[in-house]
Amino acid sequence: MAAATAEQPPPAEAAKPLQGLLNGIAQATYYGNTEITEELLRDQLYSETAPQEFRVLLAKMTGIVKSIASADMDSNQLEAFLTAQTKKPGGITSDQAAVIAKFWKNHRVKIRESLINQSKWENSLKNISWRVDLQSESRHISQLNSPVAIVEMELGKNGQESEFLTVEFDEIKLNQMLKKLSEIEDSIASLTQAS
Structure with a gap:
């Protein structure tokens, strides 16, 4: 060499x-x-x-x-x-x-x-966390000690400061949301099976 x-x-x-x-x-x-x-x-x-x-x-x-x-x-x-x-x-x-x-x-x-x-033009979901709390204060006595789901979402673009969104669901609203998510999942499954 x-x-x-x-x-x-x-x-x-x-x-x-x-x-x-x-x-x-x-x-x-x-x-x-x-x-x-x-x-x-x-x-x-x-x-x-x-x-x-x-x-x-x-x-x-x-x-x-x-x-x-x-x-x-x-x-x-x-x-x-x-x-x-x-x-x-x-x-x-x-x-x-x-x-x-x-x-x-x-x-x-x-x-x-x-x-x-x-x-990406819009913000995206960077993180999500949730927890279930018991309601300790309410205007109505019937709502005391009822479970409440608290969902915290971090939204933003990379390199920019994030925004935080907190949403609170009672049992009825949570069940409605889960039903809607189930419907979305079924729709996606039917579309993917069709193609």
Whole structure:
């Protein structure tokens, strides 16, 4: 095996700038890091590269990452996609494909979660807890010591402060809610069996 010359770094060293570039693209595009700029990436990773040449590389890698992420590619799809990219004119090298595959393996779950969170318009249910209490005060004596279900829900978006909603159900309201939930469950079951 030939030793690496000073002109050509060993494969692991040559892959580091591309790994950094892909991480920078993920930070800027999917993780909301506004400090990552084209200039920063070029200065830190490809300072010897001409600005126009770097822009072409950045656009190519950004396009590849976006294609992979939007399709949420599994390993077989990724391998086929990267193989096609290595064979097309102006595509990527097999070394670059290996770095991209490693990057996607490490970032797939986090990028997928980021895309899901970015696509939510409304708040979602983050947490729910409940308990049953006995009513100790009431305007009507008949309601004393009757069970009351208290449901606490945490609503919000990731990265934002949550809102808390507390709902109290007496036995009648709780039974009505359970009946409605049962009807919804039956409707969903009938729809899924029909298809």
